[in-house]
Amino acid sequence: MKQAAGEEEDHLAWCAGRIEELGGRLSVLNPLWYGGALAMGMAAGAMGDRWNLAFLAETERQVEEHLAGHLRQLSPADARTRAVVEQMRVEEGGHRSTAVALGAAELPWPLKSVMRLAANIMTTVAYRI
Numbered sequence: 332m333k334q335a336a337g338e339e340e341d342h343l344a345w346c347a348g349r350i351e352e353l354g355g356r357l358s359v360l361n362p363l364w365y366g367g368a369l370a371m372g373m374a375a376g377a378m379g380d381r382w383n384l385a386f387l388a389e390t391e392r393q394v395e396e397h398l399a400g401h402l403r404q405l406s407p408a409d410a411r412t413r414a415v416v417e418q419m420r421v422e423e424g425g426h427r428s429t430a431v432a433l434g435a436a437e438l439p440w441p442l443k444s445v446m447r448l449a450a451n452i453m454t455t456v457a458y459r460i
């Protein structure tokens with residue numbers, strides 16, 4: 332988990348760096364995304380390892396899908412961005428496998444759907460503001 336946390340810090344830094352190179356900017360709601368993620372992580376943590384890991388595994392699975400979607404949309408010519416997204420996708424898969432190997436439960440599908448809906452709202456909002 333400590334290794335995964337370090338990799339997530341890398342992901343944030345790689346994305347921020349690449350966005351800057353491309354002349355873009357981070358979402359102004361970034362503090363809200365951090366705060367929300369922390370609150371969700373704390374809530375999941377309070378439910379014990381099996382469910383905490385279940386939440387982690389499902390989050391990583393959905394992130395992998397999300398990143399695979401970016402790879403389908405990104406220009407083949409944009410090798411730098413593709414390399415960042417592909418490396419993150421691989422590492423998220425590793426985080427998911429670790430969570431499963433450590434005994435993650437399987438979340439009920441309604442909860443997975445709620446997570447997907449929340450992620451769609453967050454990514455849509457973050458893209459715009």
Ligand SMILES: [Fe+2]
Pocket residue numbers: 338339342419423
């Ligand atoms: Fe990540």
Ligand SMILES: [Fe+2]
Pocket residue numbers: 335339391422423426
């Ligand atoms: Fe991850």
